[in-house]
Amino acid sequence: MTSSSDIDRREALRRAALVLGGVLSAPLAAGVLAGCEARGAPDGTWRPRALTPDQAELVATIAEQILPATDTPGARAVGVHRFIDALLAESYSAEQRERFVAGLSDLGRTYQTSTPDQQRALLERLDRVDGEAAPFFRTLKELTLVGYYTSEIGATRELHHVPVPGRFDGCVPLAQIGRTWAV
């Protein structure tokens, strides 16, 4: 990333943040943001709503295996398990929710009785088979990616995000951008 695009990015973020402050205080935005605020609670007070605490812990553990902490935080730190729990509680139908929980329980039975090496091997095997043979793992992987790369850390530190680009350049050196665009 060059210094000039870095400045653009900071400036864009600053401007967006200024306007954001005004808009967020509007009562109309309150409904839209209700879900966010509920999940903004500090770690100690968060309680899953669709999953049991043990199931949420299992989701967090496997999500961290899929996208671990490296030089940026991993799936657990950005709260992928919270996003998945919220999606299950607020968006999924009862039937979809039950299917997810059943898949999680199946995977959990083998996973939780295995050694760390065996756990890793199990996930790698599920990852390599065709999606139809391991539909639950495929869903969990996809939701982990969504939860991670749309998080603030995922979008702005792991990837690159500019809320207000200001212009479009159709062909620039990749090195000038540096990373995948978050959006």
Added chain:
Amino acid sequence: MTRDDPYDAIVVGSGITGGWAAKELCEKGLKTLVLERGRHVEHAKDYVTEWLQPWQLPHRGRGEQELYERDYPIQSKNYAFGETTRHFFVSDREHPYLTPDDQPFRWIRGYQLGGRSLIWGRLCWRWSDLDFEANLKDGHGVDWPIRYKDLAPWYAHVERFVGVSGERLGLAHLPDGEFLPPWQLNCAEQVVKRGIERAFPGRHMTITRVANLTQALEGRGPCRARNQCARGCSYGGYFSSLSATLPAAQRTGKLTIVTDAIVHSVMYDERHDRASGVRVIDRNTKATREYAGRLIFLCASTLGTAQVLLNSKTPRFPTGLANSSGELGHNLMDHISKAGAGGTVPALEDKYVYGRRPTGTYIPRFRNLGRSREAKLGFVRGYGIQGGAGRDGWSRGAEMPGLGADLKRQLREPGPWRISLQGYGECLPRHENYVDLDQEQMDQWGIPLLRVHCAWSENERAIREDVKTQSAEMLEAAGCKDVETYDHDGPPGFSVHEMGTARMGRDPKTSVLNAYNQTHDVPNLFVTDGACMVSSSCVNPSLTYMALTARAVDYAVGELKRRNL
């Protein structure tokens, strides 16, 4: 029931044509009332999701599936519908309409001030005489009562105010307009463009002509390349009634806007043979009231306008006002779309884009142009192809093997360049595609439910097939890999280009409107939304609706001054 002093003009609807009618009428000095059935939306202030970043969306853009299935089963199929835009689409549950079980029709609607101009696709093309002469030449539908030369100055008039960016091509069948500088093609699109134009002389790939401002205009814009237009844009970066036409109308001091006012019917004064006003039901209180006006412009959308007229029955017009021809509600059209081809553009690994361009590429029609050595095809009319290329992002990770730090590292860099092409094909006007009113079922405001009967014909199906074959051949000729065709065959309505239910024409016996969008039957009643269209062309229709509206207002106000109305 209340009666205000009569307005000089009443405009029903505040979408793309209602906004234009209001602006033109007000600027000509007429005291104008705009009636909008939905809620008030204030530019900028009510774009409540505009500044939300991905992590601030409760469901990260995935939305609430269960809610969508219950309340938005039809609206949620539209490409622009989602967690950030849902409030600009109607609830299907609150606004029912009927279709035969085996003949679905997707009616996409936005009931609010500004209507669907908030959520439209923004492509702006002039039609040509290839379009205006098509019905006459191949015998489908009736002849347009106008030709390109009648509309050309009005295209220029609306383009200058809308702000259309685009590239001049010098094609007779896709006339150039008054353009702002075009958006750029990206690196991969430039490669594909060169490949297609080399392999298929006479075919072109260009950037779309689009109502996103590449330069500031009339105090609006420029567009900031966020590509989230349907959330609303407080920069005024794209054209809508809220950003452009209604504020212009407001500046004249002649405009009155009433929202939450559902027009039940147009009132007709038999003795003077004039429309005398409109009957309105308050959306919230359900109270009825009337507004009197000397001129009535229906801009309530193709199906909305048909519903109002069909529901305006009088002794002289027992099947609906201005329906002496029997064509009211008939000849419904949409465009075919959601079929084409996609592929991978090789190389260019060290290239990327900056910003989110709010539009894509376009391959203008190249079939049935009337040239001498043209291939004989199994269909009449033609299609254009929209498209665009981009590098795969993080979401490709869900479809590829990989776990852990290695997966994260791979997704930190963008994936290969992919290109996708999608045809938009012309639909023939056919009497058997029509809407009417149900005799028994009513909505919660006591208005009979609209029944939509619409199906594709053999010609549209043949166009779909050619779209797929040609899209794939062009991508392959341009050097793309892994080229595959696709076909998400959707029912009519899917393209949100519905038109034709009160067509223009030369003969009052076979058409509802004359060459100036005036009903043949009732001199002070005009229809300038998509209902007026006689054929569908293959290009997006909104710019033509806008030009026809401005032209109709000019004529109507002239007639009013000449005391002919």
